[in-house]
Structure formats: C-alpha cells, structure tokens
Amino acid sequence: MITRRSKLLIRRIILAIALLWMFQRLRMPPTKDLAYSALRYDASKVKFVPHELISLIYGKVQHLEESKPSLDWSRFAYVQYATDLDYICNAVINFAKLREEFGTKADLVLMYYKGFSYNPHRLPEKQYKPESRLLQEAEAEFGIKLIPVSMISLKSDSTTWEESFTKLHLFELEQYDRVIFFDSDSTVNLGMDHLFFLPPSLVALPVLYTWPISNPVMSPAVRTCEQRQNQLQYFYEKVVTGMSEMSDEFSWNVLSNLPVFTPWDDLQFTTALMVVQPNKKMFKKLMKLTKGRSKSDYDMEIVNKFLQGAWTKENAYFNEKTDTVEPLLTVLGHHDLLMLTGELTVHSLRGHSRYMMDPNDLQLSEIETPENAYWKSKECAWSLVPETKKTKLFHFSDHPVPKPWKPQDSQDHENIDCVDRLTSSSDKPECNAIRVWNQLYVDYAKDRMEYCNLDI
Numbered sequence: 056m057i058t059r060r061s062k063l064l065i066r067r068i069i070l071a072i073a074l075l076w077m078f079q080r081l082r083m084p085p086t087k088d089l090a091y092s093a094l095r096y097d098a099s100k101v102k103f104v105p106h107e108l109i110s111l112i113y114g115k116v117q118h119l120e121e122s123k124p125s126l127d128w129s130r131f132a133y134v135q136y137a138t139d140l141d142y143i144c145n146a147v148i149n150f151a152k153l154r155e156e157f158g159t160k161a162d163l164v165l166m167y168y169k170g171f172s173y174n175p176h177r178l179p180e181k182q183y184k185p186e187s188r189l190l191q192e193a194e195a196e197f198g199i200k201l202i203p204v205s206m207i208s209l210k211s212d213s214t215t216w217e218e219s220f221t222k223l224h225l226f227e228l229e230q231y232d233r234v235i236f237f238d239s240d241s242t243v244n245l246g247m248d249h250l251f252f253l254p255p256s257l258v259a260l261p262v263l264y265t266w267p268i269s270n271p272v273m274s275p276a277v278r279t280c281e282q283r284q285n286q287l288q289y290f291y292e293k294v295v296t297g298m299s300e301m302s303d304e305f306s307w308n309v310l311s312n313l314p315v316f317t318p319w320d321d322l323q324f325t326t327a328l329m330v331v332q333p334n335k336k337m338f339k340k341l342m343k344l345t346k347g348r349s350k351s352d353y354d355m356e357i358v359n360k361f362l363q364g365a366w367t368k369e370n371a372y373f374n375e376k377t378d379t380v381e382p383l384l385t386v387l388g389h390h391d392l393l394m395l396t397g398e399l400t401v402h403s404l405r406g407h408s409r410y411m412m413d414p415n416d417l418q419l420s421e422i423e424t425p426e427n428a429y430w431k432s433k434e435c436a437w438s439l440v441p442e443t444k445k446t447k448l449f450h451f452s453d454h455p456v457p458k459p460w461k462p463q464d465s466q467d468h469e470n471i472d473c474v475d476r477l478t479s480s481s482d483k484p485e486c487n488a489i490r491v492w493n494q495l496y497v498d499y500a501k502d503r504m505e506y507c508n509l510d511i
Contacts, residue, residue, distance in 0.1 A: 146239045167186075220353070294309055
C-alpha cells in the first residue's frame with residue numbers, strides 16, 4: 056500500500072525531473088540549431104562533380120570492399136515508377152540489366168500505381184491483368200521490391216506528362232539512405248553504383264545540357280584538355296589516394312574540394328536522373344509547390360523551383376537521420392552519365408560540344424571559343440564509339456519520333472540522309488551514329504519481348 060508520504064515523494068521526484076528537463080531545454084539549443092552552428096561546409100556555394108571523380112572514388116571503394124567487406128547494400132536502392140503497362144515493362148528491363156549484367160547489390164524498387172491491385176494470391180493466373188502478371192514476374196524473377204503509390208496526376212497543357220509528378224513519391228522512401236532514380240523511358244547501358252558514394256546532399260542531378268542559355272552570368276576560363284586532366288589528377292592525388300576507408304570524414308573532404316558551380320538565370324536541371332536522400336518533409340514541400348503551378352509546369356519545373364533555394368537562400372537542409380546539416384543540391388556532370396538519344400542525330404561535330412562540357416562551361420556554348428578548348432580538341436572532343444560505350448544511361452528523347460514502345464514508322468529510322476564522317480560544318484548526322492541510334496530501338500524491341508513477352 057502506497058502511503059501519503061510515498062505519494063508526496065513520488066510527486067516531488069516527477070516535478071524535479073520535469074524541472075530538470077525544462078532547464079536543459081532552455082540551456083541547450085535544439086539539435087537542428089546546433090547542427091547549423093557547426094556547419095562542415097560552405098552553405099553559400101553549390102558544388103559540382105565532374106563525372107570522372109566519382110568513378111575514381113568508387114574504384115577505391117571497390118578495392119577496400121574486396122579486402123574488408125563492410126557495405127550494407129540494403130541502405131541503397133535504384134528506383135523507377137510506373138503508371139501503365141509499358142512503363143512497368145521498361146522498369147523490368149532496366150532492373151534486370153542492373154542485376155544480371157552489372158551485378159548491383161542494391162535494392163531494386165518499383166513504385167507502381169496502386170490501382171493495378173497487385174495481389175498474386177487473390178486471382179487465378181489466367182484472370183490476371185497484364186499489369187498484375189508483369190508485376191508478379193518482376194517480384195518473383197528479379198527480386199524487384201514493389202511499392203504501391205497513389206497517382207499524382209495534375210491537369211496540364213499536355214496529357215503526356217500529367218502523371219510524371221508520381222515520381223516525387225521517391226522522396227518518401229526514408230527506409231533508404233540514398234536512392235538512384237531514373238525515368239523509365241530510358242535504357243541502362245552501364246551500372247551506376249558509383250553514384251551511391253557521392254558526398255552528402257539531398258539531391259544530386261545533372262543540368263539539362265540541351266537547354267538554351269540566353270543570359271550567361273560568367274565567362275569561365277577556357278581550359279585545354281591537358282589542363283582539365285591535370286585538375287582531375289590533382290584532386291585524385293589530394294583527396295582519394297590516401298583514402299583508407301569509406302567514412303563520413305572522407306565524404307566531407309571530397310565535398311570541400313569539389314569545384315564550385317555557378318548558376319545562371321535560365322538554368323534547368325533534368326529530373327530524368329536524380330540521386331536522392333529521401334526525406335518526407337521535402338516531399339511535402341515539393342507537393343506544396345504544385346499547388347500554384349502553371350499548367351505548363353511539370354515535375355522538372357517543380358523540382359527546379361525547389362532547388363533554386365540552394366543559391367538564392369542557402370545550400371542547406373537538416374538531415375534528421377544523421378542530425379547534420381547537409382547540402383540541398385550537388386550538380387552532377389552529365390557527360391558519361393546521361394545521354395539524350397537525340398545526341399546521336401546531331402548534324403555537326405560542334406553540336407556535340409554541350410554534351411562534352413562540364414556544367415559550368417555550358418555558359419560558353421553560345422560564344423566563340425578557342426579551338427584548343429577541351430571539348431573541341433582532338434584528345435577530349437566527341438568520338439562516337441567511346442562516348443556511346445561509356446555513357447551509363449540513354450534517355451529516349453527524339454520527338455517527334457515516337458518512344459520505342461510505340462508503333463514506329465520505318466522511315467523515321469531507315470531513310471535518314473547522313474554522312475560518313477562528321478565535321479564542324481556538316482549539315483547531316485553521322486551514319487555510324489544513326490546506326491547506333493537505330494540499334495537502341497532494335498535492342499529495346501528485343502528486350503521487351505524477352506523480359507515482358509510484349510510486342511511493339
């Protein structure tokens with residue numbers, strides 16, 4: 056039996072604990088405030104990652120893993136989304152390549168429209184809808200993790216991209232530390248595991264390198280091929296050579312030594328490929344931006360508006376998982392990472408300059424530059440075979456030519472006037488490039504039948 060004296064003692068103890076807690080709250084700033092007061096980087100700047108650097112870092116990571124395996128791959132995932140049968144098939148094709156051809160150990164996650172009512176135990180197989188059948192095969196044959204999501208379809212000027220907002224659900228996947236998202240109207244050409252080892256940031260993505268630049272804000276110094284390679288070598292020797300483990304300290308050291316990215320007025324990032332540290336609060340902020348959007352604004356425009364804060368305010372957000380303030384944005388070099396298929400139908404050697412440039416140098420694309428600029432020089436300029444072999448992802452972007460799962464007019468592909476050798480003054484595409492372009496469509500049709508049992 057609890058006596059009156061015991062009750063009084065218990066009340067005093069509870070009161071003392073409450074007062075102590077309140078005192079600590081008054082004395083100590085919140086964790087978020089502490090994190091902002093102990094920034095480990097310059098939040099006034101946005102950094103960009105030349106494509107070679109992350110590959111060099113990943114090479115070192117692989118070497119360390121061979122000697123002392125320690126990576127928990129369940130923390131990482133490749134993510135695609137699908138709102139119809141064609142996009143489910145595209146996702147299956149790409150995930151199968153990542154697992155079977157390129158040996159990724161990361162999770163493969165397909166966010167699919169929950170209206171497909173996927174449940175392999177509810178109906179006999181003969182009653183499956185095509186979407187349900189393919190979803191079941193994706194899970195059973197390739198270990199793809201299926202996550203049902205609501206469709207985010209907003210009224211737009213074009214119905215083609217109305218459902219593209221659905222991809223924003225990827226920001227909700229907080230069970231992962233980092234995800235690599237890419238649009239399903241792409242075809243994987245090489246593995247992309249190296250992107251999981253970027254320095255910390257909420258979003259890392261490439262500039263839409265084909266977007267016109269009407270008002271450049273700076274004139275970067277024009278580098279030769281040798282100068283650019285020397286800079287990369289200096290970074291590797293300064294930062295990567297002494298790496299003994301994949302630690303937080305190493306990642307912050309990489310970030311602090313990356314080159315600074317200078318944005319311009321009509322800058323556009325592409326959402327066809329994004330490396331994201333999922334954060335539900337950021338998802339809510341993105342959805343809030345869709346409320347006052349124009350009907351001509353799609354997912355890319357919304358993400359771009361969101362990321363503008365990285366240079367108009369500060370390049371920072373609070374990561375609740377790590378209790379640290381990290382960059383909102385890091386810019387990825389597009390070269391060797393993401394090639395629009397329209398790049399293969401360019402009519403002039405100079406037309407490939409933008410693809411060969413680092414993000415900052417894109418501001419030089421509209422003015423005359425010396426012939427020894429690295430994107431023009433013989434050593435570093437466009438060369439069809441190595442460029443198409445090195446790129447990680449091809450994004451089908453050939454309007455008005457239909458996407459490869461749509462019925463094709465053979466004239467779109469076969470009757471293209473071309474030249475055997477591309478020059479700076481050419482007015483037709485290179486024939487070998489057109490053959491590569493054609494082959495991408497042919498290979499897609501084969502993959503569609505092999506992995507999905509679907510014809511065009």
